[in-house]
Amino acid sequence: xxxxxxxxxxxxxxxxxxxxxxxxxxxxxxxxxxxxxxxxxxxxxxxxxxxxxxxxxxxxxxxxxxxxxxxxxxxxxxxxxxxxxxxxxxxxxxxxxxxxxxxxxxxxxxxx
Numbered sequence: 001x002x003x004x005x006x007x008x009x010x011x012x013x014x015x016x017x018x019x020x021x022x023x024x025x026x027x028x029x030x031x032x033x034x035x036x037x038x039x040x041x042x043x044x045x046x047x048x049x050x051x052x053x054x055x056x057x058x059x060x061x062x063x064x065x066x067x068x069x070x071x072x073x074x075x076x077x078x079x080x081x082x083x084x085x086x087x088x089x090x091x092x093x094x095x096x097x098x099x100x101x102x103x104x105x106x107x108x109x110x111x112x
Contacts (some may be wrong), residue, residue, distance in 0.1 A: 006044030
C-alpha cells in the first residue's frame with residue numbers, strides 16, 4: 001500500500017466505532033478524517049464469522065480490494081471495515097462493489 005498504513009491501536013478503533021457508519025449486506029464502513037497525508041486502514045472480522053482460517057481469508061480479501069483501488073481514495077482518512085457473515089461466501093466482484101459503494105457513500109473516494 002503506497003498511500004496508507006495499517007490501523008492497529010485500540011483507542012482509534014473505538015473512536016471510529018463512535019461515528020456513524022455506512023452499511024450494506026456485506027460490510028460496515030466507518031471513517032473519520034485524520035490530520036495526516038495518508039490513510040490508515042483497519043479491518044475487523046468477528047469470531048462469529050468462523051474459525052481463524054475463514055476470518056483471515058476475509059481480511060486478506062478486504063485488504064486486497066483496498067490495495068487494488070487505493071488510488072481512488074482521498075488521502076487523510078482513518079477507515080475501519082467490519083466484515084459481516086455474508087461476505088464469506090460472496091465472490092470478489094460483489095465484495096469489491098460493496099466496498100467501493102460504501103466508500104462512495106462515506107465521501108472517501110476522490111471525485112471524478
